[in-house]
Structures are given as structure tokens and as C-alpha cells.
Amino acid sequence: xxxxxxxxxxxxxxxxxxxxxxxxxxxxxxxxxxxxxxxxxxxxxxxxxxxxxxxxxxxxxxxxxxxxxxxxxxxxxxxxxxxxxxxxxxxxxxxxxxxxxxxxxxxxx
Numbered sequence: 001x002x003x004x005x006x007x008x009x010x011x012x013x014x015x016x017x018x019x020x021x022x023x024x025x026x027x028x029x030x031x032x033x034x035x036x037x038x039x040x041x042x043x044x045x046x047x048x049x050x051x052x053x054x055x056x057x058x059x060x061x062x063x064x065x066x067x068x069x070x071x072x073x074x075x076x077x078x079x080x081x082x083x084x085x086x087x088x089x090x091x092x093x094x095x096x097x098x099x100x101x102x103x104x105x106x107x108x109x
Contacts, residue, residue: 009045
């Protein structure tokens with residue numbers, strides 16, 4: 001169940017960060033409320049994950065996938081540019097997460 005919580009934590013953090021961009025510096029009420037609610041949900045879910053998964057592993061997966069998702073959302077939704085070095089960096093982040101999941105004995109799977 002902790003992996004389901006981690007996926008939900010990543011998704012809610014991604015929603016919160018997307019809303020943070022849309023809040024325009026907290027000057028728009030609706031996206032600002034989404035930021036607070038989504039981040040609160042994300043941290044609560046991450047706290048549940050930390051009961052069984054080591055903090056370094058959980059945080060690496062949470063932040064790494066969050067970075068990748070937000071980069072793609074920025075590119076698709078906000079028209080932000082991703083050049084070749086950015087794409088290589090994102091690929092390395094995802095590769096690192098895969099290496100931890102497949103080869104590390106500390107991930108709790």
C-alpha cells in the first residue's frame with residue numbers, strides 16, 4: 001500500500017506545483033487554494049510512506065518523479081522549452097529511480 005501512497009503523493013505534489021504556477025504569485029484565489037490543499041495532501045501521503053520506506057529512497061522517488069512530471073507539464077501546458085541538456089537530465093533522473101527500484105535492497109519492495 002505504501003507504493004500507492006507514494007504515487008498519490010507524487011500526483012498531488014505535481015498538482016500543487018502546477019497550481020503554484022497558475023496562482024501567479026498567490027494573486028489568484030482558486031489556484032492558491034489548490035496549492036495549499038494539494039501540498040498538504042502530498043506531505044500527509046509522504047508521511048504515510050515514510051512509515052515503511054526509508055526517507056532517502058522515498059524522497060528521491062517523490063522529488064525525482066515530481067521534477068520529471070512538472071517539466072513535462074511545463075512543456076505541454078505552459079509552453080516552456082526543454083532543450084537537449086534538460087531532456088538528458090530528466091532521463092538521468094528517471095534512470096536513477098529505475099536503478100534504485102530494480103537493484104537496491106533498501107527500497108522496501
